[in-house]
Amino acid sequence: MYLTQCLHRALQQFPDRPMTVCGERVRTTRESVDRVARLAAALQDLGVRPGDRIGILALNSDRVHEAFFATWWSAAAAQPMNVRWSPAELAHAVQDSGTELLLVDDAFAPLVPDLRERCPGLRTVVHCGDGPTPDGLLAFEDLVARSAPVPDLRAGGEDLALLLYTGGTTGVPKGVAIAHRGLLSALLGSMLALGTVETGGTTLVPAPLFHVAALCSWYAQTVMGGTQVFLPAFTPAGFLDAVQRHRATTCILVPTMVQLICDQEDVERYDLSSLRSITYGGASSSDALLERAMKALPGAAFSQGYGMTETGVLTVLGREEHRVGGPRLRSAGRATPTVELAVVDPAGELLPAGGVGEVVTRGDHVMLGYWRRPQETAESLRDGWMHTGDAGYLDEDGYLYLVDRLKDMIISGGENVYSAEVENALAAHPAVASCAVIGVPDPQWGERVHAIVVLRPGHTATADELRTHTRTLIAGYKTPRTIEFTDTLPMSAAGKILKRRLRDTTR
Template sequence: MYLTQPLHRALQQRPDAPMTVCGERVRTTGQIADRVARLAAALRSLGVVEGDRVGMLALNSDRVHEYFLATWWIGAAAHPINVRWSPAEIAYAVGDSGTEVLLVDDAFAAVVPELRERCPGLRTVVHCGDGPAPEGTVSYEELVRSFEPVPDGRHGGDTLALLLYTGGTTGLPKGVMVSHRGLSASLHGSMLAMRNVDHGGVTLVTAPLFHIAAFCSWYAQLLMGGTVVFLPAFTPAHFLDAVQRHRVTTCILVPLMVQLVCDHPTLADHDVSSLRSITYGGTASSDALLRQAMETFPGAGFTQGYGMTETGVLTVLGRAEHRAGGPRLRSTGRATPTVEIAVLGPDGSPLPPDEVGEIATRGDHVMLGYWGKPQETAQALREGWMHTGDAGRIDEDGYLYVVDRIKDMIITGGENVYSAEVENALASHPAVASCAVVGLPDDRWGERVHAVVVLKPGRTATVEEIQAHSKSLIAGYKTPRSVEFVESLPTSAAGKILKRVLRDSARPDMP
């Protein structure tokens, strides 16, 4: 499959229907198709050829939608860049990928001079904001107006479609190479399993589109036909306003976003009855938060997706399991129809049901490799499997339980402690809004379990109360030996908690 195919289908079936909504700007399928073909011609005039990487440093908008499609139209690879990075990190990704043409919106126009200084290979910067194009940049809208449409090259298969740099939670980011075939396999599998996108529905894109989950949410609605509403960035107030105004049917959120929406003081003032599907993922959700969310949105079916940039969606926990409740809510579901997963032991062989090992996967959905990093590629892709770095187990019915990142597992007094289990226990405390558990060096125990806790507004709790609550639910050796209360947890752009930061910032004198 070629990833521009849904645009052609929509043009045939819904040419006058709204395809994108961005603020007050609404564009039909016919308008989008014309603009994409013109932008593709403009990119070609700027020297972009098949296989080139075209960068985008911008908040979510309808122009990001057009950028993806126009880049694929001419056989190039889209390289959306993490908007939460520092200029040095952005420059690293631009330079490492060999990106020569970069699209930048108003929010990042000020960083262009520094990027030019740091990236001598950056040939052209296209300004894709609403304001005037800054000096030294080319106007996006002027390019679209100036060129006649060109035919779609219909590039697909193993052609590089996306270059997505990992979040950089440890070390330097790696560029994940994703092909048209890989994206198609992952998307079709997840959509068959989730069934969360309606024909002619309305998807709200709130998470940044450089992240694979947001990208898949956007593309799934494009594939099914319908309308995509873009929020430049997530806030609970803007989310609620957009759902009510545009009658949104589908969205994807990370648990932190779910918590913020559920706790927002104006929630009851908004009509959110149009929501038919809420997908969550990115990090584990506590039982307490999931119950709260399901009560808050009784008309929405909930699904969970588990995966990574290198693989797309691997497993899905569907609506039926969410309605049934029970212990399987702690799983991430079962492999989608296009995915094979296994839990491997130290020797690389699959483990029996319920034994903990490394989660691995294989199939067309797996990345091509890491850009310019053959050693890292060989380490991740070996003996036919993509090794995820996550520890987990699969029960006898094929449900996957992710217990931790392998590197985040805590060994205290010779016992293995998986932070997700401790976090789930702590999150059920009525005063806890969010939490994270890490291992800290300990002279006696080797490592000690350390909890970092954010309390709900207006609520209080002591270290002793948190520990007592934990001991009532899990074994004593798993209970945090130290507890730190903070205002917020550091997160990546994908909403994942940065445990490296928590370990590095823990006070050395903390008991």
């Protein structure tokens, strides 16, 4: 199993079908695959070797599509970077992964001098934007134009394909190493369970491609031979216009996007009849929001996916359950055909239906491990199972219900925020004595990042001051939206902060 196989099939069967649309730029399968082979040649001329990590720091575009495939064509691994990270977080990912070649677009080219100063091993930066190429960067289009196509090296199986950095409970992002077979196994399982991507369809790509769910949605349409329409960033009006103009048939959204679409005042004036399926995930969605979405988009069937970066999609709640409604809408669905899922007690013993414990999974879809973190890998991959850190139970028919998170992770607007990262940033302020960060319900974001702070005696600080401080260390979406000050934090006998008590008393 190798990730470039879909290009060879598409070239054989649909050579003149549009493969990518980006703004006014449309490229056929023949053109796109030729450009991939030429870009791969250029990357190899620049010293890229099998197993190397190639960083991608850019908004969604057809060139990002080509960069992924050219990386795999060269038997290297793609490292798409979170475009919302701070410079310090980006530099950590570049340094930790050993990335020596980075692609940036117009939005992130200004960060290159700082990244080069922080990352001495970063030897080559390629500009993949539409504007003029800045000094010291190589032009993407020049590399493609001057290079002759090279054969596909057809890396696959256990070879590293993706390195995705995700928030860590220790407060430092860690790399999730994903093999070709891992991504393909997760992808094929979700495709079989969802049944949303059709041959020759058009997938709208509004979610950023550093998310594994967005990657699977994008890749699935390529597998089925169709067209990808890339949105650099999501806006409700831009989304609705793109559906209407390009006759998109499917897409993946996070609930915050769904809500913004529903809130768009003129949503009824758009022709959305082509949109036949919408998959949502990344956070829970309320019954009220689902009802609004189904009314605003009556022609689209809704499905939900649950998973994590380390595993891809694990469970799917399909169209039929959404149509019927009822209590199963509160479930995360059932395991996909390529996933084995179970719930275990603290001793690792399987629990019967209804027993609440930790959700675990095993199969080819599971990550290779955490990049250069053997201890954390061993903690997560135990006894043949990947331990998700989520608590839940299975009913008699195999539907999974999530009841809590064992890890202190907050999902805000579809983004994972680990409380330890935010707490570390807050604690670096000289006025902060101690703090705790929790997720609290929020009507727009699903959860918002909320901080409870104890100040040092004789020191003062405002909520705005602390938010400004944290933005220098972590991404803006991780910064607490609300901050409250207190004299003490509830502690257990072992000296641990009782976050459950804080959640119970904070709204």
